[in-house]
Amino acid sequence: MPDTATRIMLAAADAFAEHGFPATTTRDIASRAGLSPAGVYVHFASKEVLLFEISRRGHARARDLLVAAAEEAPSPTAALRALVGGFSRWHAEHFQLGRIVQFEFRHLSGEHRAEVIGLRKDIDRVLADVLRDGVRTGELDVEDVQTTALALMSMAIDVARWYVPGGRRTPESIERTYGDLAVRLARGAG
Amino acid sequence: MPDTATRIMLAAADAFAEHGFPATTTRDIASRAGLSPAGVYVHFASKEVLLFEISRRGHARARDLLVAAAEEAPSPTAALRALVGGFSRWHAEHFQLGRIVQFEFRHLSGEHRAEVIGLRKDIDRVLADVLRDGVRTGELDVEDVQTTALALMSMAIDVARWYVPGGRRTPESIERTYGDLAVRLARGAG
DNA sequence: GTCTATAGAAGGATAGAC
DNA sequence: GTCTATCCTTCTATAGAC
Incomplete structure (x- = not known):
């Protein structure tokens, strides 16, 4: 199991590739990574930083x-x-x-x-x-x-x-x- | 001067090309076309129809x-x-x-x-x-x-x-x- | 056919408990 | 480090006057 930050990046990459950056919600990323919406922000300051x-x-x-x-x-x-x-x-x-x-x-x-x-x-x-x-x-x-x-x-x-x-x-x-x-x-x- | 529907399409094309579809707001399109936000919907049912x-x-x-x-x-x-x-x-x-x-x-x-x-x-x-x-x-x-x-x-x-x-x-x-x-x-x- | 005003929903990001 | 709850903003689209 990769660490949480890596899991978030993989989840975000899937979502960005599927919907594009602006149409991807942080809630979608969090959900794909198995986290609550807030969980993402412990590891990345913003959606843009993730991109x-x-x-x-x-x-x-x-x-x-x-x-x-x-x-x-x-x-x-x-x-x-x-x-x-x-x-x-x-x-x-x-x-x-x-x-x-x-x-x-x-x-x-x-x-x-x-x-x-x-x-x-x-x-x-x-x-x-x-x-x-x-x-x-x-x-x-x-x-x-x-x-x-x-x-x-x-x-x-x-x-x-x-x-x-x-x-x-x-x-x-x-x-x-x-x-x-x-x-x-x-x-x-x- | 092109008719209003054409002006809206040109405005939308500019905006979509610059920001991409999801990141473009209907307000931006309307403003570029010289209309109020509501003015767009007289000519097009939705942003997606415009695209x-x-x-x-x-x-x-x-x-x-x-x-x-x-x-x-x-x-x-x-x-x-x-x-x-x-x-x-x-x-x-x-x-x-x-x-x-x-x-x-x-x-x-x-x-x-x-x-x-x-x-x-x-x-x-x-x-x-x-x-x-x-x-x-x-x-x-x-x-x-x-x-x-x-x-x-x-x-x-x-x-x-x-x-x-x-x-x-x-x-x-x-x-x-x-x-x-x-x-x-x-x-x-x- | 255009406006002002706003409904109604959703999103990014944060607060604070645990 | 993760959660629940939520703030605050912004957005699409509509209502209704003119």
Whole structure:
């Protein structure tokens, strides 16, 4: 049994993913965590702080995943495949967390938003660096690195919006297909 | 000066795009439209009906745009470029409407959601048909038509999430770049 | 068709007992 | 650290005058 604070975060993540942040009530969160409405406030100062904690941890985990994938890959092409494939798979496996991270962002307070933006820039940079590496070695052919990186991130992020567990597409098949698509996109007409 | 119902819809679209549906108050909508809080209900039965009307019209316009682009194109490759480029540009030019259409969907009532889903299937089919056409003629090389269509739609739809007017990227440059990326993605290694 | 006023419900957060 | 009870605010939607 995880500790109470963790249970509350898991309950809140479920609720936020299902209804969105503003439409989620603290009563719903408390009830999912097996607490009274007041019980939440012993562990978190407000509903917004709860969103922030979930967002911060989610972003940090996604970033660590990407950095590790980039470092382990033997070539820019392999790194590109691992990055986009892995990020896409992550957004399928953790589609609830992904939705919160990507789509509830605007409901963070100014200060909290700024901190999360920093993590986002780290994430964007990892992919752009891989593309630049590949262009330098000649493996990849990309006209506009920034925009191509953005488009690839869009493909992966959007998985969280449409993914339904138990559907035709599995996280593994998404990883494979999206990794392939990324390489096709960045290798050009050959 | 547009009629009052239209003014209310425009005001609501602004507010929904800025705060999301649940966090938007009917008072805010009324105030933006230059009405008292009660004035809205003469024209729309509820806040949810307002969201539905905006969503329905937005989807229908996007669909008409795509169908027209597909019909006018002289070849599957040209159609693919026009479709993805045009859809991406639309999500930049109408990023507010795009956000509502794509990200406030879950707040529609069951009946209204079903009607919008029908429009979405039309939209998805247009792109999948173009890819299939191109595979048949041999112009395009796509392994999984459904998933490739989905990934291309993701690229375009996600523009509404990140686009900021007045930024480095214009709707025109997005149209060009994303149209090119789509062709690269579907033409394969050549 | 627009207003003022308000009903009626629900939500975020706190007080204070245990 | 958890509960019950509740404060206070805010919200959607309606009533009824004009």
